[in-house]
């Protein structure tokens with residue numbers, strides 16, 4: 001099998017690049033035909049993924065974090081190619097939904113020897129995503145994380161960004177239509193989850209499954225800043241279900257609107273719009289799982 005690796009040199013503050021010699025030696029040992037390309041800016045990963053499928057590669061590997069994965073997904077969707085993941089990012093959250101092992105050296109073996117299964121694919125407006133979409137305070141945290149990731153690594157970058165955003169967050173008046181069930185009002189956040197984890201291990205929707213054909217939506221209505229501080233640790237651990245402002249609901253078609261443009265987070269990438277129209281494509285993408293799955 002031919003494998004195309006796309007390395008994001010800025011993911012995880014540069015740690016993806018260090019994996020290249022290990023990828024090369026594993027491919028040589030296993031007699032795999034491979035190509036390694038390094039992305040050179042935003043959008044470059046998607047471009048390289050399109051190049052991979054047009055050259056006939058059936059496995060396209062994101063060597064980076066969730067932003068790198070998102071671009072690979074948007075490059076290979078609709079083609080007969082499977083997504084593989086070698087974690088080299090800061091959070092590497094999507095990988096947590098498909099593997100118990102976050103060691104990149106194990107992941108190299110997994111993308112060579114693993115098994116391919118279909119999982120659900122998210123679509124919001126005109127962008128595909130694979131893990132979690134969200135609006136509200138956490139989309140603003142993602143924007144802030146761009147700065148904190150330069151100072152802290154891993155979960156610390158997200159926690160620092162979250163604490164800062166809690167102090168400054170004003171709330172958005174949203175109308176959320178989940179398969180014709182309407183939620184309306186001032187919103188702290190709404191997470192639309194395919195995968196279970198985001199933001200460096202946070203569990204917005206602990207029951208989310210990547211292959212059940214549904215999104216798990218977690219909506220939290222606005223609350224006092226004091227209460228936000230008490231809810232935040234529960235939200236991280238996924239133990240927020242009995243808080244009165246929290247609603248969980250499963251859905252396939254979710255339309256979120258607001259009078260003013262708001263930030264939409266898709267796998268850690270931000271878009272700004274006055275609407276977020278989510279639909280789910282059941283078994284929409286092939287993913288390489290560790291062989292033990």
Ligand SMILES: Nc1ncnc2c1ncn2[C@@H]1O[C@H](COP(=O)(O)OP(=O)(O)OP(=O)(O)O)[C@@H](O)[C@H]1O
Pocket residue numbers: 008009010011012013039040041042043044045064065066067068069071088089090091092093267268269
């Ligand atoms: N050469 C490059 N220079 C600058 N940005 C790049 C380059 N190649 C890719 N990118 C962008 O880097 C961004 C961050 O990548 P990614 O999310 O994979 O890393 P991370 O933020 O460290 O990890 P995580 O999302 O798991 O926390 C993506 O938005 C991608 O478009």
